[in-house]
Amino acid sequence: MFTIVRQKDFSPVETRVATKYALLNDNPVITTTIRELDLHVDGLRSGDYLPIGSVEFVRRAMRLAGIQEPPNITYPSVLRPFLKRNVEQRIAGSVFHAFVKPIETKLFTGFVFDAMQDPQTLDEFTAEQHEAFMSLPADHLVWVSEVMKWSAECRYYVREGKLLGYGRYDD
Numbered sequence: 001m002f003t004i005v006r007q008k009d010f011s012p013v014e015t016r017v018a019t020k021y022a023l024l025n026d027n028p029v030i031t032t033t034i035r036e037l038d039l040h041v042d043g044l045r046s047g048d049y050l051p052i053g054s055v056e057f058v059r060r061a062m063r064l065a066g067i068q069e070p071p072n073i074t075y076p077s078v079l080r081p082f083l084k085r086n087v088e089q090r091i092a093g094s095v096f097h098a099f100v101k102p103i104e105t106k107l108f109t110g111f112v113f114d115a116m117q118d119p120q121t122l123d124e125f126t127a128e129q130h131e132a133f134m135s136l137p138a139d140h141l142v143w144v145s146e147v148m149k150w151s152a153e154c155r156y157y158v159r160e161g162k163l164l165g166y167g168r169y170d171d
Contacts, residue, residue, distance in 0.1 A: 003028040005040055005061065007053025014155055018052050021157075037061055041118030055106045072105045073141060089144045098122040100133060103119040108132035156161050 004022045007017060008031050022029050030049075032040065034057050043049035044065040052059035062069055075087050089103065101110030111129040119130055136142070151171040157165060 001027060002047075003030060003043060003049050003117070005037070005043070005049045005051045006031050007057040008033045010057065012052045012171050013167045014157070015052050015058075016051075017155075017157065017167045021165045034060055034063075037064055037169060041065075051103075069105075072103060074101065085145045085148055087143055090144045091138060092133065092136045092140045092142050095142065095144055097147070098144045099147050099158045103141050 004018060004020075004027060006019060006029055019029055021027075030040065034053070037044070037051075037057070038062055040049055040061075041064045044051065047065075049061075051058050059069060074084065080087070081127050092100075094112055096115045098113060099110060100113045102108055108129045109125075111126055111133075113130065113133055119127060122130055133142075150170070152168060154166055155169045156166040158164065
């Protein structure tokens, strides 16, 4: 039995799916803010509390629990056959037109980079990603794949080989 510590005012699909799973299995759910996580340090340290929220929220919960952040495994080799595209690491300076994503967790969000596009024409979100990408040293490694059009994006949650839940991730 575990208690979900859910970030207040943060409700993407995966948070709702995990909350639904917990409630269906009689696991308690606590809603809190990132600042109030300190109030739950004992449950986090004992491993009885499972934090769910933004990257910043979970990172803070891990620090309070004394857990070192694991390395980023964006594209684990076991899942490569299901990606439906070629994904490789390349240096940032070699990218001209591709979907690009950082190797480091949340350095920026993956986006389509086009060296020929005028940055002034980008929407606000893409402009932020573009700026973060362009600030990288040319020899910085990033994930790169061809540009794809997806009709849907889903996430699956698996624990010890058992499917806990799944849901649409896109809007």
